Amino acid sequence: MPASPPSLLPDERLAAGVARLATLHADRFAVETVQGLLADSYRRLAATARVRTHLVVLAERFTAERLDALVHVQDAPGAGLPRVLFVCSHNAGRSQLAAALLGHRAGGRVTVSSAGTHPADAVEPHIVRVLEEAGVDPAGAFPKPLTDEVVRAADIVITMGCGDACPVVPGRRYLDWPVADPGGAPLALVRRIRDDIDARVTELLSTLPA
Structure with a gap:
């Protein structure tokens, strides 16, 4: 189980998402990498969001897609x-x-x-x-x-x-x-x-x- 990430997130509610995604990709990415990507995803979405009610959930979904893309790039692009x-x-x-x-x-x-x-x-x-x-x-x-x-x-x-x-x-x-x-x-x-x-x-x- 990955260690809990330090509190360097733009929204503390993102910590649970970091833990979930870091556990899912424990063999690939360090907790700090997942945390940084999730924080970046949150900030990118927040830049255009008028309503932030679901922003934490959307940021986690966006980060999951980005991590999936990174795994594909690292493994075998085109496969x-x-x-x-x-x-x-x-x-x-x-x-x-x-x-x-x-x-x-x-x-x-x-x-x-x-x-x-x-x-x-x-x-x-x-x-x-x-x-x-x-x-x-x-x-x-x-x-x-x-x-x-x-x-x-x-x-x-x-x-x-x-x-x-x-x-x-x-x-x-x-x-x-x-x-x-x-x-x-x-x-x-x-x-x-x-x-x-x-x-x-x-x-x-x-x-x-x-």
């Missing part, structure tokens, strides 16, 4: 399930749609993540609605900032409207999908954007290993 990263500006619309739809269609065949170069504080309500209409559960989705380890862990990086803000890692496959921005759009247009992304996701899935 295992294909890893697809969707990136847009705010991680509140297009990249959330794409990640949710691919995760739903793939049925466990793909590891999917999403991020934003300038993340918003919440997923847009119309995005949640059109996903639910398509039979996709968006529960738990939240905007996340783009981090280096998540990019390095990806096999395919798909950008949508974030320009040159996404770092380029050699050996990764990069695609840019020219998809309309659903931000502030009427519901009918958001549905069309969802269907456009869904068609692209279906085509992408057909190119990945079965």
